[in-house]
Amino acid sequence: xxxxxxxxxxxxxxxxxxxxxxxxxxxxxxxxxxxxxxxxxxxxxxxxxxxxxxxxxxxxxxxxxxxxxxxxxxxxxxxxxxxxxxxxxxxxxxxxxxxxxxxxxxxxxxxxxxxxxxxxxxxxxxxxxxxxxxxxxxxxxxxxxxxxxxxxxxxxxxxxxxxxxxxxxxxxxxxxxxxxxxxxxxxxxxxxxxxxxxxxxxxxxxxxxxxxxxxxxxxxxxxxx
Amino acid sequence: xxxxxxxxxxxxxxxxxxxxxxxxxxxxxxxxxxxxxxxxxxxxxxxxxxxxxxxxxxxxxxxxxxxxxxxxxxxxxxxxxxxxxxxxxxxxxxxxxxxxxxxxxxxxxxxxxxxxxxxxxxxxxxxxxxxxxxxxxxxxxxxxxxxxxxxxxxxxxxxxxxxxxxxxxxxxxxxxxxxxxxxxxxxxxxxxxxxxxxxxxxxxxxxxxxxxxxxxxxxxxxxxxxxxxxxxxxxxxxxxxxxxxxxxxxxx
Amino acid sequence: xxxxxxxxxxxxxxxxxxxxxxxxxxxxxxxxxxxxxxxxxxxxxxxxxxxxxxxxxxxxxxxxxxxxxxxxxxxxxxxxxxxxxxxxxxxxxxxxxxxxxxxxxxxxxxxxxxxxxxxxxxxxxxxxxxxxxxxxxxxxxxxxxxxxxxxxxxxxxxxxxx
Numbered sequence: 001x002x003x004x005x006x007x008x009x010x011x012x013x014x015x016x017x018x019x020x021x022x023x024x025x026x027x028x029x030x031x032x033x034x035x036x037x038x039x040x041x042x043x044x045x046x047x048x049x050x051x052x053x054x055x056x057x058x059x060x061x062x063x064x065x066x067x068x069x070x071x072x073x074x075x076x077x078x079x080x081x082x083x084x085x086x087x088x089x090x091x092x093x094x095x096x097x098x099x100x101x102x103x104x105x106x107x108x109x110x111x112x113x114x115x116x117x118x119x120x121x122x123x124x125x126x127x128x129x130x131x132x133x134x135x136x137x138x139x140x141x142x143x144x145x146x147x148x149x150x151x152x153x154x155x156x157x158x159x160x161x162x163x164x165x166x167x168x169x170x171x172x173x174x175x176x177x178x179x180x181x182x183x184x185x186x187x188x189x190x191x192x193x194x195x196x197x198x199x200x201x202x203x204x205x206x207x208x209x210x211x212x213x214x215x216x217x218x219x220x221x222x223x224x225x
Numbered sequence: 226x227x228x229x230x231x232x233x234x235x236x237x238x239x240x241x242x243x244x245x246x247x248x249x250x251x252x253x254x255x256x257x258x259x260x261x262x263x264x265x266x267x268x269x270x271x272x273x274x275x276x277x278x279x280x281x282x283x284x285x286x287x288x289x290x291x292x293x294x295x296x297x298x299x300x301x302x303x304x305x306x307x308x309x310x311x312x313x314x315x316x317x318x319x320x321x322x323x324x325x326x327x328x329x330x331x332x333x334x335x336x337x338x339x340x341x342x343x344x345x346x347x348x349x350x351x352x353x354x355x356x357x358x359x360x361x362x363x364x365x366x367x368x369x370x371x372x373x374x375x376x377x378x379x380x381x382x383x384x385x386x387x388x389x390x391x392x393x394x395x396x397x398x399x400x401x402x403x404x405x406x407x408x409x410x411x412x413x414x415x416x417x418x419x420x421x422x423x424x425x426x427x428x429x430x431x432x433x434x435x436x437x438x439x440x441x442x443x444x445x446x447x448x449x450x451x452x453x454x455x456x457x458x459x460x461x462x463x464x465x466x467x468x469x470x471x472x473x474x475x476x477x
Numbered sequence: 478x479x480x481x482x483x484x485x486x487x488x489x490x491x492x493x494x495x496x497x498x499x500x501x502x503x504x505x506x507x508x509x510x511x512x513x514x515x516x517x518x519x520x521x522x523x524x525x526x527x528x529x530x531x532x533x534x535x536x537x538x539x540x541x542x543x544x545x546x547x548x549x550x551x552x553x554x555x556x557x558x559x560x561x562x563x564x565x566x567x568x569x570x571x572x573x574x575x576x577x578x579x580x581x582x583x584x585x586x587x588x589x590x591x592x593x594x595x596x597x598x599x600x601x602x603x604x605x606x607x608x609x610x611x612x613x614x615x616x617x618x619x620x621x622x623x624x625x626x627x628x629x630x631x632x633x634x635x636x637x638x639x
Contacts, residue, residue: 044360
């Protein structure tokens with residue numbers, strides 16, 4: 001059983017954080033998936049899903065006008081689905097991560113529709129805005145934020161309603177062994193993260209040596225611990 | 226008229242709070258323009274005639290038009306524009322300033338925050354996760370560390386913008402903005418190097434015996450993504466890869 | 478060719494340009510072509526602050542840019558030339574060889590119609606883009622490198638849904 005209402009509320013609040021308010025990055029998957037996992041009763045599984053999704057999210061630089069995945073609601077979906085299945089459920093991470101990535105795409109699309117809707121409302125208020133009416137600016141601002149809250153909630157609710165039962169069906173007939181099931185997800189996440197870091201830092205003088213030095217240190221820590 | 230040396234506390238607080246919502250009505254026509262007017266509104270009430278005066282209405286209309294910047298540095302523009310409006314600066318100069326500061330504030334903020342501070346904090350949180358910390362510790366590490374920078378930048382921006390007015394380029398000349406992005410990038414690179422293999426191990430779970438293979442495959446994948454110079458995004462490839470994996474596991 | 482990209486973007490120097498294009502493509506310099514900015518010290522100073530210290534920013538008027546373009550093209554590293562509007566790019570194209578232009582951002586203003594999320598055009602601006610293409614210049618629309626590059630026909634046929 002999964003508590004849809006609190007997760008929907010969480011998805012709504014974290015969806016709002018992505019762009020509208022307060023952009024404190026509590027919408028990053030390391031936070032959103034962990035909180036969702038906690039709400040679903042398994043914060044330890046939530047943080048694992050959050051870490052994998054955060055590796056993907058390293059690639060996402062939220063430039064204002066460009067199209068990008070929305071991780072707030074998506075992290076809630078991924079964290080909740082992974083937390084829903086007990087430890088040792090083979091394939092659960094792959095299913096949770098795919099559900100989260102697809103939610104991020106749909107949610108990113110919904111952000112674009114939301115921005116277009118604000119544009120239409122602004123066009124309808126053009127005279128009031130152009131004459132500097134005190135209330136017009138605040139009305140548009142509050143309307144945009146309220147609709148964004150609803151948008152995040154609807155996306156989270158819809159994604160959970162679709163992917164939770166679907167994940168149960170898929171995992172009931174999962175046939176791959178645990179190791180390859182997990183290895184593919186982690187390799188994809190690791191590749192995305194390393195590629196993203198390289199793209200960000202390689203142009204900075206000396207940064208590639210810091211990356212290499214850190215990597216050697218990381219590998220030695222891997223051997224020690 | 227001339228602006229007060231410092232905005233009253235109530236107005237500063239209200240402006241700062243509204244700056245947290247500066248993108249609340251973001252749209253493809255005016256981008257964050259409405260949010261800029263929304264944030265400036267408490268300060269613009271100080272104009273002669275108050276909210277019923279022509280200067281207030283003209284300023285609100287001016288600032289609700291197209292504007293874009295990094296949201297965390299929008300306060301620098303808001304502070305500078307408030308100062309200019311309260312000082313009674315020439316309108317043409319205010320409008321040219323609005324146009325000219327959009328890009329640089331976006332560029333500096335994107336480099337410092339989106340391509341610097343955010344991934345650096347994210348990597349630190351992944352490092353804390355890899356070290357086996359409790360979920361709450363991982364979350365708090367990220368949220369507290371990130372928001373020290375985030376809120377600090379917003380607060381500084383508003384103060385510095387109001388202090389310098391249209392001479393705000395001086396503020397952007399601050400070493401934090403000139404050398405900060407490179408320094409943060411180096412820290413992020415070092416952290417990424419250390420954390421990446423540990424984070425991969427932290428999530429590899431039942432594939433622990435495959436760790437070397439997973440790391441090698443991930444490194445090879447990263448090489449391919451970077452060679453494609455931004456034309457391919459890893460997360461999109463992952464959707465196809467995971468869909469294929471799930472389909473294979475279900476139908477075989 | 479050293480100047481790989483000729484971009485029309487009313488924001489000129491901003492995050493998409495410096496980080497979105499500059500980092501993955503290893504851009505070493507930007508040439509900002511704008512008569513008004515070339516004549517204004519304080520505006521140049523602002524734009525300079527938007528460019529990281531390891532990248533160069535050269536501000537030129539249209540005439541200066543046309544004269545200096547061959548020198549920029551002979552450089553061993555990579556750069557981007559930017560204008561804020563179609564008219565400036567068209568004037569430059571009248572004076573110097575430009576192989577291709579991409580529209581990266583022309584935002585809403587009264588009289589402009591939506592084409593893409595990041596492109597709004599008046600009828601005169603549509604004609605100006607056609608005129609650029611008629612000179613043999615490849616005209617496309619693309620905001621960030623990972624987005625699809627759209628042909629001029631696709632851009633002009635769009636109605637704001639892209």
